[in-house]
Amino acid sequence: MSAPVFSVHNLWKVFGPKAKADRVPGSDAADLTADQLRKNTGCTVAVRDVSFDVLAGEVFVVMGLSGSGKSTLVRCLTRLIEPTAGEIAIDGEDVRSMDRARLRDLRRHRASMVFQHFGLLPHRTVLDNVAYGLEIQGAGKAQRRARAAEMVEKVGLAGLEGRRPGQLSGGQQQRVGLARALAVDPEVLLFDEPFSALDPLIRRDMQEEVVRLHHDEGRTMVFITHDLGEALRIGDRIALMRDGRIVQCGTPEEIVGSPADDYVRDFVRDVPREQVLTVRRAMRPADAGEADAGPALAPSTLVSDAIEAVARTGGPARVVDGGRCLGVVDHERLLAVVAGLPLTGAAA
Numbered sequence: 001m002s003a004p005v006f007s008v009h010n011l012w013k014v015f016g017p018k019a020k021a022d023r024v025p026g027s028d029a030a031d032l033t034a035d036q037l038r039k040n041t042g043c044t045v046a047v048r049d050v051s052f053d054v055l056a057g058e059v060f061v062v063m064g065l066s067g068s069g070k071s072t073l074v075r076c077l078t079r080l081i082e083p084t085a086g087e088i089a090i091d092g093e094d095v096r097s098m099d100r101a102r103l104r105d106l107r108r109h110r111a112s113m114v115f116q117h118f119g120l121l122p123h124r125t126v127l128d129n130v131a132y133g134l135e136i137q138g139a140g141k142a143q144r145r146a147r148a149a150e151m152v153e154k155v156g157l158a159g160l161e162g163r164r165p166g167q168l169s170g171g172q173q174q175r176v177g178l179a180r181a182l183a184v185d186p187e188v189l190l191f192d193e194p195f196s197a198l199d200p201l202i203r204r205d206m207q208e209e210v211v212r213l214h215h216d217e218g219r220t221m222v223f224i225t226h227d228l229g230e231a232l233r234i235g236d237r238i239a240l241m242r243d244g245r246i247v248q249c250g251t252p253e254e255i256v257g258s259p260a261d262d263y264v265r266d267f268v269r270d271v272p273r274e275q276v277l278t279v280r281r282a283m284r285p286a287d288a289g290e291a292d293a294g295p296a297l298a299p300s301t302l303v304s305d306a307i308e309a310v311a312r313t314g315g316p317a318r319v320v321d322g323g324r325c326l327g328v329v330d331h332e333r334l335l336a337v338v339a340g341l342p343l344t345g346a347a348a
């Protein structure tokens with residue numbers, strides 16, 4: 001397992017008069033309903049006793065309905081919003097005790113944010129917009145133009161360097177925002193619902209772009225979305241938030257295959273399970289003779305692909321890893337996944 005980049009422990013953010021807000025974490029007041037707390041103290045709990053790690057090289061998605069606390073949580077990571085209580089570390093360094101200079105360095109070099117509203121400078125060209133972050137960092141002109149040109153190419157905007165943001169589509173503008181964040185080569189990219197203003201096709205395009213960039217570079221990413229489909233497509237792990245809490249944190253397969261409670265179960269109810277769950281989860285132990293016959297599938301094969309293999313041959317398929325048969329999937333197991341039935345007697 002890789003090392004954590006961000007490590008968050010018992011984090012709280014309570015909005016409201018500071019003297020009152022500071023007393024809420026861990027107190028009885030924290031258990032009041034949102035309405036009662038607001039009436040009694042003027043405070044709102046946006047993030048409530050949250051702990052998680054973001055591991056090096058992963059896409060960590062923070063998902064939840066509007067108002068669940070996603071933006072507040074992610075803004076707390078670099079103290080764009082000051083946390084009320086708890087601990088945050090980046091590469092083991094305490095973020096809450098950083099002074100202004102160190103914080104500036106954190107935001108400029110180590111954890112850059114890509115916002116939903118791209119924040120592009122309207123009178124500057126694409127190239128100059130991309131170079132902007134480097135300019136703030138104090139890089140020389142030749143160096144920043146060369147680096148910006150490389151990033152423009154990387155996000156698929158080659159040829160449009162000289163345009164102004166107003167001459168670009170929404171998707172292209174978002175690519176400029178992405179290139180600008182990448183140009184400073186941050187350790188972590190933080191995305192706050194970057195694609196929610198885009199139409200669905202362009203949005204899909206940008207999701208693929210993020211996944212591609214991630215595969216090419218292995219850069220750590222924290223990605224906020226309220227769209228479950230988006231979370232499942234791009235997330236290595238997903239933290240699902242509700243009322244400021246993380247109700248479940250896990251891989252898409254864990255969230256869809258083993259929802260932690262009724263809220264999560266309801267949230268993922270309409271997900272096509274066969275497109276998220278793998279045969280590793282669906283398989284059962286092989287009976288005598290089954291370990292040597294039938295098509296072989298890697299454990300990471302999606303159930304939807306396994307259905308095709310099993311339908312074609314008529315018999316069970318083997319789940320094979322490094323030459324070893326881990327178990328088998330047959331019609332019954334695969335149908336149980338599609339139907340959302342519990343998988344009893346799993347092989348692993």
Ligand SMILES: Nc1ncnc2c1ncn2[C@@H]1O[C@H](COP(=O)(O)OP(=O)(O)OP(=O)(O)O)[C@@H](O)[C@H]1O
Nearest residue numbers: 015044045046065066067068069070071072073226
């Ligand atoms: N500056 C603020 N002052 C008071 N309350 C706030 C402030 N910012 C956010 N909140 C409240 O904190 C809670 C969490 O808000 P937040 O914006 O983090 O949610 P979100 O999940 O990002 O929502 P969305 O998807 O709509 O952006 C909400 O109840 C919100 O009203």
